[in-house]
Amino acid sequence: xxxxxxxxxxxxxxxxxxxxxxxxxxxxxxxxxxxxxxxxxxxxxxxxxxxxxxxxxxxxxxxxxxxxxxxxxxxxxxxxxxxxxxxxxxxxxxxxxxxxxxxxxxxxxxxxxxxxxxxxxxxxxxxxxxxxxxxxxxxxxxxxxxxxxxxxxxxxxxxxxxxxxxxxxxxxxxxxxxxxxxxxxxxxxxxxxxxxxxxxxxxxxxxxxxxxxxxxxxxxxxxxxxxxxxxxxxxxxxxxxxxxxxxxxxxxxxxxxxxxxxxxxxxxxxxxxxxxxxxxxxxxxxxxxxxxxxxxxxxxxxxxxxxxxxxxxxxxxxxxxxxxxxxxxxxxxxxxxxxxxxxxxxxxxxxxxxxxxxxxxxxxxxxxxxxxxxxxxxxxxxxxxxxxxxxxxxxxxxxxxxxxxxxxxxxxxxxxxxxxxxxxxxxxxxxxxxxxxxxxxxxxxxxxxxxxxxxxxxxxxxxxxxxxxxxxxxxxxxxxxxxxxxxxxxxxxxxxxxxxxxxxxxxxxxxxxxxxxxxxxxxxxxxxxxxxxxxxxxxxxxxxxxxxxxxxxxxxxxxxxxxxxxxxxxxxxxxxxxxxxxxxxxxxxxxxxxxxxxxxxxxxxxxxxxxxxxxxxxxxxxxxxxxxxxxxxxxxxxxxxxxxxxxxxxxxxxxxxxxxxxxxxx
Amino acid sequence: xxxxxxxxxxxxxxxxxxxxxxxxxxxxxxxxxxxxxxxxxxxxxxxxxxxxxxxxxxxxxxxxxxxxxxxxxxxxxxxxxxxxxxxxxxxxxxxxxxxxxxxxxxxxxxxxxxxxxxxxxxxxxxxxxxxxxxxxxxxxxxxxxxxxxxxxxxxxxxxxxxxxxxxxxxxxxxxxxxx
Numbered sequence: 001x002x003x004x005x006x007x008x009x010x011x012x013x014x015x016x017x018x019x020x021x022x023x024x025x026x027x028x029x030x031x032x033x034x035x036x037x038x039x040x041x042x043x044x045x046x047x048x049x050x051x052x053x054x055x056x057x058x059x060x061x062x063x064x065x066x067x068x069x070x071x072x073x074x075x076x077x078x079x080x081x082x083x084x085x086x087x088x089x090x091x092x093x094x095x096x097x098x099x100x101x102x103x104x105x106x107x108x109x110x111x112x113x114x115x116x117x118x119x120x121x122x123x124x125x126x127x128x129x130x131x132x133x134x135x136x137x138x139x140x141x142x143x144x145x146x147x148x149x150x151x152x153x154x155x156x157x158x159x160x161x162x163x164x165x166x167x168x169x170x171x172x173x174x175x176x177x178x179x180x181x182x183x184x185x186x187x188x189x190x191x192x193x194x195x196x197x198x199x200x201x202x203x204x205x206x207x208x209x210x211x212x213x214x215x216x217x218x219x220x221x222x223x224x225x226x227x228x229x230x231x232x233x234x235x236x237x238x239x240x241x242x243x244x245x246x247x248x249x250x251x252x253x254x255x256x257x258x259x260x261x262x263x264x265x266x267x268x269x270x271x272x273x274x275x276x277x278x279x280x281x282x283x284x285x286x287x288x289x290x291x292x293x294x295x296x297x298x299x300x301x302x303x304x305x306x307x308x309x310x311x312x313x314x315x316x317x318x319x320x321x322x323x324x325x326x327x328x329x330x331x332x333x334x335x336x337x338x339x340x341x342x343x344x345x346x347x348x349x350x351x352x353x354x355x356x357x358x359x360x361x362x363x364x365x366x367x368x369x370x371x372x373x374x375x376x377x378x379x380x381x382x383x384x385x386x387x388x389x390x391x392x393x394x395x396x397x398x399x400x401x402x403x404x405x406x407x408x409x410x411x412x413x414x415x416x417x418x419x420x421x422x423x424x425x426x427x428x429x430x431x432x433x434x435x436x437x438x439x440x441x442x443x444x445x446x447x448x449x450x451x452x453x454x455x456x457x458x459x460x461x462x463x464x465x466x467x468x469x470x471x472x473x474x475x476x477x478x479x480x481x482x483x484x485x486x487x488x489x490x491x492x493x494x495x496x497x498x499x500x501x502x503x504x505x506x507x508x509x510x511x512x513x514x515x516x517x518x519x520x521x522x523x524x525x526x527x528x529x530x531x532x533x534x535x536x537x538x539x540x541x542x543x544x545x546x547x548x549x550x551x552x553x554x555x556x557x558x559x560x561x562x563x564x565x566x567x568x569x570x571x572x573x574x575x576x577x578x579x580x581x582x583x584x585x586x587x588x589x590x591x592x593x594x595x596x597x598x599x600x601x602x603x604x605x606x607x608x609x610x611x612x613x614x615x616x617x618x619x620x621x622x623x624x625x626x627x628x629x630x631x632x633x634x635x636x637x638x639x640x641x642x643x644x645x646x647x648x649x650x651x652x653x654x655x656x657x658x659x660x661x662x663x664x665x666x
Numbered sequence: 667x668x669x670x671x672x673x674x675x676x677x678x679x680x681x682x683x684x685x686x687x688x689x690x691x692x693x694x695x696x697x698x699x700x701x702x703x704x705x706x707x708x709x710x711x712x713x714x715x716x717x718x719x720x721x722x723x724x725x726x727x728x729x730x731x732x733x734x735x736x737x738x739x740x741x742x743x744x745x746x747x748x749x750x751x752x753x754x755x756x757x758x759x760x761x762x763x764x765x766x767x768x769x770x771x772x773x774x775x776x777x778x779x780x781x782x783x784x785x786x787x788x789x790x791x792x793x794x795x796x797x798x799x800x801x802x803x804x805x806x807x808x809x810x811x812x813x814x815x816x817x818x819x820x821x822x823x824x825x826x827x828x829x830x831x832x833x834x835x836x837x838x839x840x841x842x843x844x845x
Contacts, residue, residue, distance in 0.1 A: 080702045080705070081719070082698075082699065082702055106702075106717070108705060109701065109702040109704070109705025109706060110701055110702075110705060110717055111713070113705040113706070113708055114704055114705050114708070114709060114710055114711055114713075114796075115710065115711075115713040116710055117713055120685075120713035120714075121713055123713070124713050124716065127716050128716060128717075131716070131718070522750065522751075525753065525755075527695075527696075527751070527788065527789050527790065528790070529790040530790045530791070535789060535790060547695055547699070547753065547789070548753075591721060609724075609760060611754055611755035611756050611757070612755075632754055633721055634721055634722035634724050634725065634753075634754035634757045635720065635721055635722055635724060635725030635757075636722060636724030636725065636754065636757045636760050638725060638727070639724060639725050639726060639727040639728075639760075639764070640727075640760070640764075648721075648725065651720060651721060651725055653727070656718065656720070656730060657730075657733055659718050660689060660718065660730060660733050660734050660737055661733075661737055663689060663716045663718065664687065664689065664716075664734065664737040664738045664739055665737075666738075
């Protein structure tokens with residue numbers, strides 16, 4: 001299946017290969033027609049098609065042809081270069097050709113998968129192939145740049161994902177800095193009582209890992225801190241971290257909590273954020289007894305000394321370690337790392353947005369996270385399930401998919417709500433003996449032991465009603481409904497509308513991206529999907545990588561997921577970071593810009609354009625100079641140079657102009 | 667049908683319907699990725715666009731756009747990251763600055779508004795690639811062929827005619843001047 005010709009007047013000998021990709025390409029594009037056509041183009045001495053170019057035999061075919069036909073350039077029409085450019089560069093190298101004498105043509109993602117008109121798609125494939133054939137003549141032999149990788153790692157976010165990633169890296173002997181913005185690590189998992197489906201006590205499996213982080217010699221733990229700025233590139237990031245003032249010296253405090261007892265407020269008075277506002281705390285507080293680090297902090301918004309400066313400071317007097325420092329200032333720290341793992345987690349959906357469910361209006365309506373605290377043995381009620389007025393509920397309704405699978409709010413399934421609703425149903429029943437009703441659209445229980453857990457709940461006598469609740473109301477229609485919250489729902493299995501009176505309503509709120517995910521992703525120069533979660537490099541093949549090399553994502557910052565998946569992903573992110581660290585260096589695309597000195601007139605147009613300050617003017621010679629280490633290869637200066645004296649490797653003017661010519665030639 | 671003699675006059679087959687040729691410059695990080703996403707999501711859109719990949723929309727020299735028109739493109743689409751999203755911090759701002767200038771120039775050259783388009787398409791917006799390509803294809807189709815190469819030939823011919831005309835009339839004028 002090959003067309004071969006002799007060398008043609010001065011044009012490099014080009015080999016062209018078109019992939020069928022099984023039937024992914026060949027079912028829409030007439031591969032044979034394209035192959036024959038490209039064989040007629042100047043310079044093309046070999047033109048072949050193959051079922052799977054990326055397979056070993058496909059690559060071997062290329063390597064062999066390079067040797068046999070003395071190919072000087074290579075063009076492969078297949079999938080996106082984002083997927084297999086590297087594969088074919090390697091195939092070129094195997095055949096003894098410089099990897100950069102290669103150009104890839106994307107006829108799968110950009111043609112066969114998006115067009116239905118076979119003739120038009122084939123025409124497009126020919127145009128794109130011709131453009132590459134024209135372009136590849138001008139390619140230069142290049143070498144990848146090697147830069148060393150700093151072995152230190154930054155992990156952002158101290159939930160279970162960040163904790164697991166940090167421990168994995170630290171156990172591998174790498175120095176890790178773990179930055180968490182709250183006063184303690186633990187994240188959402190620290191709020192939970194039990195974890196589904198095994199009903200392990202969350203604290204029992206989490207707190208040992210938290211203390212391991214604190215005591216690990218390779219981990220520097222900075223809580224109550226936020227990343228301010230990130231500069232640099234893979235292997236060499238410079239990160240500024242702001243350490244917010246606790247007004248208590250972290251190194252001195254031992255967490256005896258004598259200060260909390262001594263506080264001038266005899267009783268806790270202020271809403272406790274950790275307990276979702278269900279409990280009270282003092283201005284000097286610690287989130288929970290196992291908080292890590294076990295260090296108290298002062299809330300400047302409620303502390304009398306911080307507000308007025310006129311407190312007798314009984315807390316400070318009670319501290320025999322003299323840890324209090326009411327004048328503590330934010331501190332800016334700078335660290336050097338080679339890789340970064342982002343594990344910044346999620347936030348739960350704001351239940352107030354579904355006004356008809358009455359959250360914030362009826363005191364009997366709770367979010368799932370509030371119930372997590374209520375059923376928690378170390379929560380504000382020590383595990384007693386009580387309503388806000390102190391009564392014990394006799395009937396509880398759990399509404400699934402609040403802020404999930406909803407055209408009006410969030411379209412996605414949050415993946416965990418069915419399972420945690422089952423867990424909460426079990427716990428509420430266990431703790432209070434109440435009748436529990438689950439209102440669901442579909443039960444989604446994909447996971448090891450999950451469906452079995454659902455079966456167990458069915459056997460326990462929890463009620464399941466299939467239907468999306470229309471409304472929660474206190475408007476009673478019968479004497480039995482007096483003083484109750486009534487859930488109006490169409491029971492889609494029974495086929496009629498029901499009214500279920502309950503005392504307590506639990507809203508199974510879904511998972512959303514953190515409120516400041518957009519800001520954070522700008523800091524780290526990564527992308528977000530349309531839902532606001534961080535964008536992975538490839539949904540299947542590079543789920544923890546981002547489009548910025550050396551920055552990895554783990555856990556629910558990338559999308560809704562449960563604890564087992566989060567831990568698995570955190571391990572994967574740590575492993576990806578280890579790959580870079582243990583290799584010791586990374587290879588960077590040689591797509592940097594350089595100045596052709598003889599042609600530069602020293603006009604300085606380019607100097608202010610570079611966002612990395614890579615361009616300077618050599619004052620003695622009056623010529624621009626580009627620092628190749630700083631250049632990231634965007635090419636903005638190249639496009640702006642009035643004399644055309646800046647060139648960008650891989651994207652030279654000649655290459656692009658010939659591509660334009662090729663794509664339009666007929 | 668075939669037995670009946672046709673009453674219609676014999677006419678030449680209608681010319682092949684005009685299919686615009688649009689050259690697109692997509693930045694590697696956002697718009698090219700979005701086009702990949704459109705592919706992976708199997709969205710279907712018009713087959714009229716040919717994508718040339720650049721690392722950043724900031725690499726696009728206005729000359730590339732002019733060259734594409736000069737070589738026969740009926741439209742040119744330029745895709746970059748949304749403002750604030752540039753992988754290289756601010757390359758797309760430089761693009762915007764240049765292209766504002768270019769748009770004024772294209773107008774002077776008699777190239778209609780709809781033939782050049784600058785769009786910010788993020789890596790997650792595969793559906794926007796589909797929408798923009800379809801919309802622009804329809805728009806350029808409505809405008810008809812630009813055919814700058816054909817116009818260049820026409821203009822060259824005009825210049826030749828003018829030259830001949832000047833050459834033919836020049837000696838007489840000279841004589842008149844001498845007298």
